[in-house]
Amino acid sequence: MGTKIPFAVRLFSLGLLLALFVAVVGAQPAGEGDGPALANPGVGLADCVNGLAGVYPCQNVDLLAQPDLAATGGGIGKDIWGWTDPLDGAEYVIMTRSNGTSFFDLSDPTAPVYLGNMPSTIGSSTWRDAKVFENYAYIVADALVHGIQVFDLTRLRDVTSPPVTFTPDFLYEGIDNAHNIVINEDSGFAYAVGTDTCNGGLHMLDLSNPAEPVFA
Template sequence: MRKILQILTLLITSVIIAQTPCENGMAGPYPCKGMDLLSNIGLNTFTSDRGNDSWGWTDPQDGKEYAIMGLGNGTAFVDISDPINPVYLGKLPTHTGTSTWRDIKVYKDHAFVVSDINSGSHGMQVFDLTRLRSVATPPETFTEDAHFNGFGNCHNIVINEETGYAYAVGARDANGGGPIFINIQDPLNPVQEGEFTDDNYCHDAQVVIYDGPDTDYTGQEILFGSNADRLSIVDVTDKANPIGISTGLYGSTSYTHQAWLTDDKRYLILGDETDETDLGFNTRTIIFDVSDLDNPVVHFEYEADVAAIDHNGYVLGNEFYLSSYRAGLRIFDISDIAGETMVETKYFDTYPGSDSANFDGAWSVYPYFASGNIVISDINRGLFIVRDSTLGLNDTSAATFAVFPNPAEDLVNITSKSEPITNVQIYNVLGQKVLDKNFTESFSENINITTLQAGTYVLKINSTTAKRLIIK
């Protein structure tokens, strides 16, 4: 049986699977709920034996969407503007050797790549993403456009796009693993400007210009660090003089791994990576109340029905997207998080056959494409592109229409490249139509959305193209 499973795994990692709806709880071989499979590119296509992180880039020139996936031996770039027929454009090879850990973020049309590798000399690679516009014969082998050697191994890279600063975390050989502050406003010329080493090894973080409920820190640049056994909150506004604000502790700590703020910055959703394996929990999520940055406290804990290990989680509107290793992608409604409630509403399991607590399956998820297409990077089975079933499976014309801004607050502009706009409809998450407007073959329209409440919606254009719309 073991040999048969190994053969099946090799087959799975070498093929491209496309367009499979979620029907009766399955999308082909994958358990699902409310999520369709658009395509899957196996690891053999990427000539790698393992996958890890993922992120995304939308080309501001034409709205094309690109998936970026970390591999054991480099970083893969995939054109997913037609998500049913993705195109593997090429790979940026690792700066040094292979590694289980690679991390990518994007700023100003450049990808920034780090790796936690034993040789300790990887540093940070910088790749100009606009080169993806002109790949003539994919897949190509790319070269880095710049390299930063202020550290060697590094576990994660965090970027605050509002300020143009990157934060390298987990660079043990440089400073023990505390956040390193790098000015990347000129992406090809990164400059280190400081570090924070007063509070333990930092495994991952989120950094924001703070506009939450604690007015003492309004307008400050605040780092929320997942520091191995605690939450660490640091004011990093002054790169030469960062100030530790507070730490947040919780019970049954095993390894504080990663966390993400809710949109209102009142709560922070945190995952402990090894409490399932070490302490016997089912998938556990800890929700902190961070409305007072000087005194973060546990608001409640959520424990799932499955035993899988939680890994990376991200918030988009009222939904929390969690890559949960052998349980795949899990999506939660967090609209009543203040009432200590999280409800799992959808999932796509990239590791069929077992939801046990082991380090296989979904490493990360990128849910921020305007099209609603979601990228899952899987350790064993490569790159998955999935989509909420309510958005429709056969929409390959999404790139025809640009929607900006998204998230939006008062007005949203819809622009067409070729097909005239004749009708725009907006549906809420319950499937109820909340807006319906007709136009006389216009190629650009501004839609007033001030009457709609904040949340996630489905925007339908000409009754054929569906996009996800976030209203702030």
């Protein structure tokens, strides 16, 4: 899966993103922003009624689940993406946080299973982004000396005793930091944006070997 996020992931993501909006914009932990420090407990199913799914604004979308951020890696929620396993159609969520990346199994979208955490290369970051090409996730951050973490998503199939701590399969060190990464699935090229290279322009990567991208 690349840019087309499956239905179950979208529903889960919408509910989670509403929670992340609260966490990022209005509930940052003390010392990590100007917002007040608020708890972020997990919540379950909530139908969208009169514009609210539980306490979250909604429009024609029910909240399926909101995992407890503190119990699934901590930090501040940043962004979200997804992957569909081509082997069996299983769906997974990739959730980036200020201090790492969390992975969830969506076999039951109303009860996502937290598979584990891949810590940041170094420290926390004001932003972290993930995209998928074929069976690999590419994770960038605004943190200095972070690089691009490359993670083989097929490893998620083999997690039998979650949660576990993951390590990247490869670290691309042609950049230190990036705000975002975009992938053209048709051409097999990735574009890291807002990096410390190329005068801040596009840092282009050839994904012919998706496990070990190279500068294009």
